[in-house]
Amino acid sequence: MAKSKTVYSCTECGATSPKWQGQCPGCGVWNTLVESVAETPGTQRFASLAPGARLQKLSDIEAREADRIPTGIGEFDRALGGGLVAGGVVLIGGDPGIGKSTLLLQALAGLAEAHKVLYVSGEESGEQVALRARRLNLETQHLSLMAEINLERILGALQAEKPQVAVIDSIQTLWSEQLSSAPGSVAQVRECAAQLTRLAKAQGITVILVGHVTKEGALAGPRVLEHIVDTVLYFEGDTHSSFRLVRAFKNRFGAVNELGVFAMTETGLKGVSNPSALFLSQHGQEVAGSCVLVTQEGTRPLLVEIQALVDTAHGNPRRLTVGLDAQRLAMLLAVLHRHAGVVCFDQDVFVNAVGGVKIGEPAGDLAVLLAITSSLKNKPLPEKLIVFGEVGLAGEIRPAPRGQERLKEAAKLGFTRALIPEANKPKQAIPGMEVIGVRRVEEAVARIREMS
Template sequence: KVGGDIASSGQNVLYVSGEESSSQIKLRANRLRANQSSLYLLSEIRLEQVLVELEHREYDFLIIDSIQTLYSENIASAPGSVTQVRQITFELMRIAKDKNIAIFIIGHITKEGSIAGPRVLEHMVDTVLYFEGDSSQELRILRGFKNRFGPTSEIGVFEMRSDGLVSATEIGSRFFNRDSEQAGSALTVIMEGSRPIILEVQALVSESHTANSKRQATGFDNNRLNMLLALLERKLEIPLSGYDVFINVTGGIKISETSADLAVLAAIISSFRNRAISKKTIFIGEVTLVGDVREVYGMDARLKEANMQNITKALVCKKPLEKTNIKTFIVDEVTKLLEWY
């Protein structure tokens, strides 16, 4: 789809596929309406044949899908090996500089979520982009991990449709369900670059039937979850040592900031007490080891987004600077969270 969009401007694009046949890609291109006269397809896994094609015609863009399937006949190792990936990437860098070609390299991801192959691959290229998302939902997130030409804080949100990826301009209510109120669910607002996004944090607290209670988080740092649970036991005297605790952030989003701490605590308490929280309430704040709740950056932007999504109440550590229609409750320490309940 990206190759077709680039080729539509009249620039020559060479798409090298080592995983699928030409007929498979042709069918997909027809469905995505990506067929362009200047988009060329080469089903090949040998680097030497790719170089021959680059000499045959002048190209402005080169797409490699994927780097793990490409191999050089001059290297005595299997495709996808450390030696093959490193040397082929070096050769592609030389081609990009000599011929002034922009090259997109598609790589596989390991179970840990990092690029498969040597870490030197990330240092060699100019930009590293991660394409994330929950396979059970239609939303996909393009996140910058490295960028020599700009910031990596911004993200792109897309919606997967039958005709390809479409920019998801209205994503305000995509990551939470406003219809049902159930115990163990709390809303928060995170910042992805300059874009505030309302997320639903879900918690499940159940009695443990084993000696070691389980603590598992999806989309949230597991070590921080353990810290928050210890804080609940120490400050709020909630006995969670004999309970299994599971945390999930809906929509496939991974929270990398501390603004969701208060929402995680609220969701855990809600599940433990089996008491639902209103979907018109959000929790924003960083929780420290001593039980204080601290302010996070971009509070006014977060509350503005919440107001647009008809949120009426917000639990924060102090009053916002800008006037808002949201009624704010001050929670500057975690013990006041129980008072609100």
């Protein structure tokens, strides 16, 4: 294949240069030139990405739900929004050793019984993949494997075999003959992803790309990689723990922030049907500084234990959070002092979400404040109590979305009391649960003292 001419384009202004240089000749910004393929007149490499350029009335377009291909792994399907979509491109990233290849190999082995699948390994040899499949006790008679990193050969195999689902492990290992840069560079990752996406849309192949992450936890490579694909999944969890979380951050075919929970076992990743049990510590007796929060992850309510430790500061007071926003903790402590009279300016405050889960919604504010108050006073909160609610700077407690679903999930797990925003108080009583509605922070603190 003849090597295509390359140019260097500025990521800021789009100016091009025939050779690399430190400063863009167009806008003068430094270190913005990246290698790309020079387009020749009439070239339409990505024409099939958007077929049918004629004008249409939106009302004349027949819309239909995308048909799903279930993987057979319930938690993975939940994170995907119900399963894989023909022609869809999924990007899944996570730390090394977190279980990305294991999960995808399990999914392909299950799909291979009824669908034509292809696993492209760029990081491991065929023998290494076969050994992993043997350790996982997978049936691989119908699973095709290709150990290759050359993009043109992979595209040729996909066009010849026409699988329904293909896994590329990983996108950072691929390289195209059209570019002279090394595999993993910005230009190579962008070009390889664009070519695979073009083929997926044109042939109706579901392509799953495995992506590396940086030390900060973001997907390595250009940001445009996440814009090109249809779905972005992140693997979360501590490699020293057996539990893994798969979270959807982008999904053109389903809801975002859906969460799949897995446990790593000797035979691979297994879905956890009742994840709330993972995030609730089993204390032998009541302990101070512990509060149970009902958080919402996509369409799933989860019960998570929030733990707080407040101790006398020796020097500058420290504020440390695990699984929560540290900046929001500082704001909540100021609200607690101003409106409830609870003083923590001379105390070290440590807050932790048990089980490695990350709380991203503000509905966890009230649980954090009550856990801090409990630890400061060294008085446990009432048993079988759940809490949720957003706290404002004026001390008001704002409602949380899907309050009814949160209360029903807590009642199902045996909790008998709920301290929630007044606006979330249900009109009809929930059997076996006492629901207490509060409007302000000081009212919530007072009610807790009465119950204790």
